Amino acid sequence: xxxxxxxxxxxxxxxxxxxxxxxxxxxxxxxxxxxxxxxxxxxxxxxxxxxxxxxxxxxxxxxxxxxxxxxxxxxxxxxxxxxxxxxxxxxxxxxxxxxxxxxxxxxxxxxxxxxxxxxxxxxxxxxxxxxxxxxxxxxxxxxxxxxxxxxxxxxxxxxxxxxxxxxxxxxxxxxxxxxxxxxxxxxxxxxxxxxxxxxxxxxxxxxxxxxxxxxxxxxxxxxxxxxxxxxxxxxxxxxxxxxxxxxxxxxxxxxxxxxxxxxxxxxxxxxxxxxxxxxxxxxxxxxxxxxxxxxxxxxxxxxxxxxxxxxxxxxxxxxxxxxxxxxxxxxxxxxxxxxxxxxxxxxxxxxxxxxxxxxxxxxxxxxxxxxxxxxxxxxxxxxxxxxxxxxxxxxxxxxxxxxxxxxxxxxxxxxxxxxxxxxxxxxxxxxxxxxxxx
Amino acid sequence: xxxxxxxxxxxxxxxxxxxxxxxxxxxxxxxxxxxxxxxxxxxxxxxxxxxxxxxxxxxxxxxxxxxxxxxxxxxxxxxxxxxxxxxxxxxxxxxxxxxxxxxxxxxxxxxxxxxxxxxxxxxxxxxxxxxxxxxxxxxxxxxxxxxxxxxxxxxxxxxxxxxxxxxxxxxxxxxxxxxxxxxxxxxxxxxxxxxxxxxxxxxxxxxxxxxxxxxxxxxxxxxxxxxxxxxxxxxxxxxxxxxxxxxxxxxxxxxxxxxxxxxxxx
Numbered sequence: 001x002x003x004x005x006x007x008x009x010x011x012x013x014x015x016x017x018x019x020x021x022x023x024x025x026x027x028x029x030x031x032x033x034x035x036x037x038x039x040x041x042x043x044x045x046x047x048x049x050x051x052x053x054x055x056x057x058x059x060x061x062x063x064x065x066x067x068x069x070x071x072x073x074x075x076x077x078x079x080x081x082x083x084x085x086x087x088x089x090x091x092x093x094x095x096x097x098x099x100x101x102x103x104x105x106x107x108x109x110x111x112x113x114x115x116x117x118x119x120x121x122x123x124x125x126x127x128x129x130x131x132x133x134x135x136x137x138x139x140x141x142x143x144x145x146x147x148x149x150x151x152x153x154x155x156x157x158x159x160x161x162x163x164x165x166x167x168x169x170x171x172x173x174x175x176x177x178x179x180x181x182x183x184x185x186x187x188x189x190x191x192x193x194x195x196x197x198x199x200x201x202x203x204x205x206x207x208x209x210x211x212x213x214x215x216x217x218x219x220x221x222x223x224x225x226x227x228x229x230x231x232x233x234x235x236x237x238x239x240x241x242x243x244x245x246x247x248x249x250x251x252x253x254x255x256x257x258x259x260x261x262x263x264x265x266x267x268x269x270x271x272x273x274x275x276x277x278x279x280x281x282x283x284x285x286x287x288x289x290x291x292x293x294x295x296x297x298x299x300x301x302x303x304x305x306x307x308x309x310x311x312x313x314x315x316x317x318x319x320x321x322x323x324x325x326x327x328x329x330x331x332x333x334x335x336x337x338x339x340x341x342x343x344x345x346x347x348x349x350x351x352x353x354x355x356x357x358x359x360x361x362x363x364x365x366x367x368x369x370x371x372x373x374x375x376x377x378x379x380x381x382x383x384x385x386x387x388x389x390x391x392x393x394x395x396x397x398x399x400x401x402x403x404x405x406x407x408x409x410x411x412x413x414x415x416x417x418x419x420x421x422x423x424x425x426x427x428x429x430x431x432x433x434x435x436x437x438x
Numbered sequence: 439x440x441x442x443x444x445x446x447x448x449x450x451x452x453x454x455x456x457x458x459x460x461x462x463x464x465x466x467x468x469x470x471x472x473x474x475x476x477x478x479x480x481x482x483x484x485x486x487x488x489x490x491x492x493x494x495x496x497x498x499x500x501x502x503x504x505x506x507x508x509x510x511x512x513x514x515x516x517x518x519x520x521x522x523x524x525x526x527x528x529x530x531x532x533x534x535x536x537x538x539x540x541x542x543x544x545x546x547x548x549x550x551x552x553x554x555x556x557x558x559x560x561x562x563x564x565x566x567x568x569x570x571x572x573x574x575x576x577x578x579x580x581x582x583x584x585x586x587x588x589x590x591x592x593x594x595x596x597x598x599x600x601x602x603x604x605x606x607x608x609x610x611x612x613x614x615x616x617x618x619x620x621x622x623x624x625x626x627x628x629x630x631x632x633x634x635x636x637x638x639x640x641x642x643x644x645x646x647x648x649x650x651x652x653x654x655x656x657x658x659x660x661x662x663x664x665x666x667x668x669x670x671x672x673x674x675x676x677x678x679x680x681x682x683x684x685x686x687x688x689x690x691x692x693x694x695x696x697x698x699x700x701x702x703x704x
Contacts, residue, residue, distance in 0.1 A: 085480070086451075086452055086479060086480030086481055086482055087452055087479075087480030087481060111481075112480075112481035113481075128579065128580075131579070131580040132580065132582070132622075210636075210655070212636075212637050212640060213636070213637070213655065213657060213658055216640060216641075216657055216658050216659045216683065216685050217658040217659070217685075218685075219659065219685025219686070220658060220659050220684045220685045222685075223684065223685065225659075225661065225684040225685070226661045226684065227658055228656070228658050231658045264617065265617065265618070265637060268618060268621060268637070268640060268641075271621075271622075271641070272640065272641060275641065275685075275686075279685075316481075317478070317480050317481040318455070318478060318481070319481075323579060323580075324554070324578070324579045325579065326553055326554070326572065326573065326579075327515075327534055327535075327553070327554065336453075337452070338452055338453050339452070340451070340452060340480070
């Protein structure tokens with residue numbers, strides 16, 4: 001016999017779909033089938049059942065081979081590495097739950113480390129802009145029930161957040177949006193003809209790296225001021241048309257992604273997009289929301305901000321929290337040679353950082369806590385496999401609209417495997433002894 | 439004026455935070471006392487004397503104190519931070535935050551300086567003979583008040599985001615600059631003798647940008663407003679005048695809207 005568990009949360013992307021159904025064996029040890037999830041989400045659940053999964057911590061030997069070690073030995077190495085380092089970097093946190101993040105923050109405070117999450121290569125620039133200018137935002141429920149102007153700027157939910165459009169933004173029939181996609185206008189701004197762009201009512205195929213100019217032109221168009229004939233490859237008539245379409249809606253929302261946060265102008269793109277949203281509120285109701293990637297990157301920002309006052313790129317080396325991306329951000333720290341130990345959890349900088357930032361990791365004491373084999377586990381000295389968050393352990397996480405949701409445990413982890421939180425508690429207790437902290 | 443010379447003898451393995459190296463902290467101290475001042479390498483605190491050789495005593499007052507920094511200080515941050523008077527000369531290149539939050543005095547860097555030099559500067563003079571990094575004279579992260587007074591001269595090139603949130607003072611760059619000049623500014627003046635890329639004066643409320651070279655891409659929020667003859671640094675020339683940022687909010691003076699000004703040499 002099998003059991004079906006309903007209303008499971010998917011721990012893949014920031015959309016945090018909460019309608020997943022999972023079929024498990026009667027003893028709760030095997031996960032057999034996944035329903036309702038997108039392909040990426042299903043794979044995340046099913047990958048926990050991989051037969052070749054690493055279940056024991058492994059230490060790299062001098063000859064390059066791996067040797068299995070116990071969790072105790074792994075915690076000893078990690079605690080000693082953090083105690084010895086003058087400026088350790090603790091990076092990741094986005095694919096683990098808030099409980100583990102909070103224990104991680106205790107460790108960071110004792111070892112006076114730099115802590116950062118994946119926002120550093122993702123929506124960190126958004127957080128800078130939010131601090132500079134504020135954020136008129138809403139929840140995804142409001143989008144579903146009210147929004148009739150949907151703008152996707154530099155993002156491709158058709159591939160990156162596959163169920164976003166069907167659950168919240170384009171297709172659902174909400175309270176005031178009874179006709180589903182028929183009641184909505186969809187505008188996509190992207191230099192490429194993506195699968196999302198193909199669905200749009202209006203696709204502004206902007207020249208790469210000129211988002212700031214186009215957003216500025218929209219602000220000028222709202223005010224009816226003079227515009228040059230062409231901005232960022234778009235004729236001014238089309239810009240005025242798009243501006244009118246935005247103004248004429250009852251409730252609009254701008255969703256934006258990596259295409260604007262990590263292209264030329266970075267935080268300024270978001271800064272001016274928020275200014276556009278603010279301007280539009282003089283005519284109608286408008287909101288803006290980042291399309292957060294990792295399922296709990298938002299939660300990591302929340303936990304950092306709650307405990308240290310800043311959402312990412314925090315430097316605790318002087319005993320108080322400092323925050324200045326460019327100085328305290330992971331890639332800069334690694335490329336400039338500012339750190340002497342690397343602790344990675346719940347993310348894969350080896351795959352996402354520039355190679356000049358990955359090389360130093362291979363040359364310093366390093367730990368990677370991750371259930372998967374990744375490029376980061378490949379360059380680290382110690383790899384600690386742990387239970388899958390949201391599959392083999394529950395815990396709190398935050399959706400892209402800052403709504404906290406509790407994940408559910410659906411299947412047992414392989415015998416003897418620890419969760420992130422359990423392993424971090426072991427490290428914290430050892431570190432307290434080493435540092436003589438109370 | 440008394441001169442204190444500090445010479446790097448043991449470069450740090452990581453980076454050094456030397457926010458105590460300013461005329462304000464040195465004033466009234468002997469060489470031995472200066473060598474005992476704190477510096478920070480990562481999470482460890484040690485003394486200036488561990489890394490630098492200190493010679494000469496400081497003057498009795500801040501204004502009477504001159505500091506000369508010698509040796510390789512490419513990995514030293516916060517030199518001249520919050521200085522209010524006196525003089526400081528960095529013989530080579532320095533790392534980030536040179537002259538950050540300075541309120542007075544004269545700081546000369548003979549080499550390059552990295553990002554965040556003269557952050558939120560409130561007075562005095564910073565001269566960089568080499569190149570300056572990003573965020574020159576800008577606001578600190580999250581603040582809405584950048585450089586408000588004083589003068590910055592960069593003889594080489596400067597990076598991006600110079601004069602962000604600037605409210606007053608003057609920046610002169612003899613070379614080229616990267617993207618974003620005076621974003622969000624509410625006053626002040628930036629003169630660029632070389633070429634610029636794009637996004638000049640985005641979201642600018644008030645202030646003046648003068649460009650002698652090219653502007654790769656003009657912000658659409660800047661409206662042509664004829665030509666004017668200007669005298670800048672003793673050079674008289676004809677400039678195209680633009681007003682903007684037309685998309686941004688602006689103050690009113692005697693009932694008329696005050697726009698920001700952008701001049702490009704013809």
